[in-house]
Amino acid sequence: MSSLLLAVVGISIFLLGYRYYAKFIAEKIYKIDSNFTTPAHKYKDGIDFVPTNRFVLWGHHYSSVAGAAPIVGPAIAVYWGWVPAVIWVLLGTVFAAGVHDFGALVLSVRNKGQSVGTIANKLIGHRAKILFLFIILILVLMVNAVFAWVIANLFVNFPASVLSIFIQIPLAIWIGYAVYKKSRSMLLPSIVALAFMYGAAVLASRFEFLQIDLVKWFGGEETTVMFGLNGVSMAFFVWIIVLMVYVYFASTLPVWKLLQPRDYINSHQLVLGLVILYLGVLFTNPTITAPAVNSGADISMWPLLFITIACGAISGFHGLVASGTSSKQLDKETDAKFVGYLGAVGEGMLALLAIIAVTTFFATGADFSAAYNSFAAASAGGLGNFIGGAGVLASGVGIPAYIASTIVAVIVISFAATSLDTSVRLMRYIISELGTEYKIPALTKAHVATSIAVGTSAMLVLLPEGPNGFGSGGYLLWPLFGTSNQLLAGITLLLVSIWLKKQGRNFMPTFIPMVFVLFMTVWAMGKQVIFDWSGAGTADTNILLFVFGALILGFALWIVAEAFKVLSQKQDPSDMDRIA
Amino acid sequence: MTEAKWSFKRLIELYDEILSHNHKTEIKRELRDEDDLFLLLCFSELLGIPNPxxxxxxxxxxxxxxxxxxxxxxxxxxxxxxxxxxxx
Structure with missing residues (x-):
């Protein structure tokens, strides 16, 4: 199968979805109105509420939601063959993610630009707000653990990328100051910074002494370094501790000092990466060697596929961005279709690219099957295969593959690091909010909340044992990340459905995806908690995964109960005023 | 948005605007907070609030x-x- 054909078909389906399905949703379901006064105009304050050009807003929205997750998920999920993964990405984006992101944006615009959490409080009640806070708490905890593992894993496997990542930090701080104190434009300095980073990546790929290879320094896999840890375990341990210390500072500094200038550099990387890799597909048109469907899978794709690819098919995190910032800046309500739906499409395109890179990487189907011989092997090695595959695609535009791999590793680590920063910061806010809610004033202190966030995340990522020992099993948490992300999407879709029902409209376009994601989550967690993690099945007990899985399952059932209760109520006319 | 003529310069400007959008907001927020604090320090006693x-x-x-x-x-x-x- 030609990958170019797959890319063309995929992108065409996305665009048809936008042209027809999004139009239908906009006109018949959400009934968006270009004359509606959006919060950006009504509460204009020049800072949070600013009417913004839709192209600018889309770009900003997209770069906020795009990260490493739509790459990691598909790179693992091709284990079941590329066809199921592609179908889920395409249908998920068109019928679930697009409607979800677009819906979150419209719901928030119609509710004074408030966030999903506040709207949950208003539509369902205080209980829903607490549920919502706990779901986000568990999601960000999973993000912290998973992305800390992703970065540590890439540092271990691509030692040439380490230098560039550490160079980025002082460069970003310098840009932050230059812009803040001297109000310079960020464009030129950030391109210079990027040039430095890639320069370092090229040099480190060529000269081994520039590679920070902890595994080698600790004497490799065979040596015991200390506490009975071998070189690889020790490298994981050190990198995770370094990352946690870094993220403590990064998440307590003002955002303009480090986080945003880094985001700015990373946005260049996102654009550059997408352009180079899609051009690579166009020029080289590599053949997809991976099998279309894996008939010998050791674990069924039902329901695991649907939680393995969360971002890229549907992701609750988008609802947070849509209702948190984008909704406050929408110039016209009709722009919501462009920003929300196409934001989801952008994420879908990234996922599609990840699938292409991985499935074209191996010379033959047998090589692919050897690398993806079990779900555990797929989970541990998926991202490395993506980087290898992306390196080959980039060589299509004339970049040597070994340099391209380092640069792609730098790009993925940068994305993951931004996700990590943001989510530790988010976790700190949520811990503070829970502290206020339950009257524990100590939790509202920034450093107490950050210490708890960093401490629990570090414990969570270090606990699972993988094939390489201590700390290398972080990928086991990936399904938990997927399900908590789907739960968040489920609750947003529920809120949009309730809103539509109260307006007396057809709420099936949001209700059906909600049922689908919640059903898959309950199925996956129910199955894994009972048979894989509790010790009742053939596998050994895994307390950590059992506890978190059971928690997520409990939350999912809670949402189902709330949904059933609210949606089965007769319409109360007095509610109309509350929501309109 | 007025449909400006498409040019390379305009494209770069748009790109820059997209990327710096978030950052500008935060800088404005930081400056506003600084301003609020300054006003409070200067005029709090005029308003009957003890000046810390x-x-x-x-x-x-x-x-x-x-x-x-x-x-x-x-x-x-x-x-x-x-x-x-x-x-x-």
């Missing part, structure tokens, strides 16, 4: 003393007109 910084600004007393002395002499007052300031 006067305790620290007391340290400036010695450095302002000489200038104050020069000022009241210039103004034709032999002795300090304010009870709180005893320069002479």
């Amino acid at each position: 910084v006067s305790y620290y600004t007391l340290e400036l007393y010695p450095s302002i003393l000489e200038k104050f002395h020069d000022w009241h002499l210039r103004m034709g007052m032999e002795k300090s007109p304010l009870e709180g300031i005893r320069c002479c």
Whole structure:
């Protein structure tokens, strides 16, 4: 199968979805109105509420939601063959993610630009707000653990990328100051910074002494370094501790000092990466060697596929961005279709690219099957295969593959690091909010909340044992990340459905995806908690995964109960005023 | 948005605008917070709110003393007109 054909078909389906399905949703379901006064105009304050050009807003929205997750998920999920993964990405984006992101944006615009959490409080009640806070708490905890593992894993496997990542930090701080104190434009300095980073990546790929290879320094896999840890375990341990210390500072500094200038550099990387890799597909048109469907899978794709690819098919995190910032800046309500739906499409395109890179990487189907011989092997090695595959695609535009791999590793680590920063910061806010809610004033202190966030995340990522020992099993948490992300999407879709029902409209376009994601989550967690993690099945007990899985399952059932209760109520006319 | 002519320059501007959008908001927020604090420090006592910084600004007393002395002499007052300031 030609990958170019797959890319063309995929992108065409996305665009048809936008042209027809999004139009239908906009006109018949959400009934968006270009004359509606959006919060950006009504509460204009020049800072949070600013009417913004839709192209600018889309770009900003997209770069906020795009990260490493739509790459990691598909790179693992091709284990079941590329066809199921592609179908889920395409249908998920068109019928679930697009409607979800677009819906979150419209719901928030119609509710004074408030966030999903506040709207949950208003539509369902205080209980829903607490549920919502706990779901986000568990999601960000999973993000912290998973992305800390992703970065540590890439540092271990691509030692040439380490230098560039550490160079980025002082460069970003310098840009932050230059812009803040001297109000310079960020464009030129950030391109210079990027040039430095890639320069370092090229040099480190060529000269081994520039590679920070902890595994080698600790004497490799065979040596015991200390506490009975071998070189690889020790490298994981050190990198995770370094990352946690870094993220403590990064998440307590003002955002303009480090986080945003880094985001700015990373946005260049996102654009550059997408352009180079899609051009690579166009020029080289590599053949997809991976099998279309894996008939010998050791674990069924039902329901695991649907939680393995969360971002890229549907992701609750988008609802947070849509209702948190984008909704406050929408110039016209009709722009919501462009920003929300196409934001989801952008994420879908990234996922599609990840699938292409991985499935074209191996010379033959047998090589692919050897690398993806079990779900555990797929989970541990998926991202490395993506980087290898992306390196080959980039060589299509004339970049040597070994340099391209380092640069792609730098790009993925940068994305993951931004996700990590943001989510530790988010976790700190949520811990503070829970502290206020339950009257524990100590939790509202920034450093107490950050210490708890960093401490629990570090414990969570270090606990699972993988094939390489201590700390290398972080990928086991990936399904938990997927399900908590789907739960968040489920609750947003529920809120949009309730809103539509109260307006007396057809709420099936949001209700059906909600049922689908919640059903898959309950199925996956129910199955894994009972048979894989509790010790009742053939596998050994895994307390950590059992506890978190059971928690997520409990939350999912809670949402189902709330949904059933609210949606089965007769319409109360007095509610109309509350929501309109 | 007025449909400007598509040019490379315009494209770069749009790109820059997209990327710096978030950052500009945060800078504005930071400057607004600074401004709020400054206003509060300057005018809180006018509004009847005890000024939390006067305790620290007391340290400036010695450095302002000489200038104050020069000022009241210039103004034709032999002795300090304010009870709180005893320069002479």
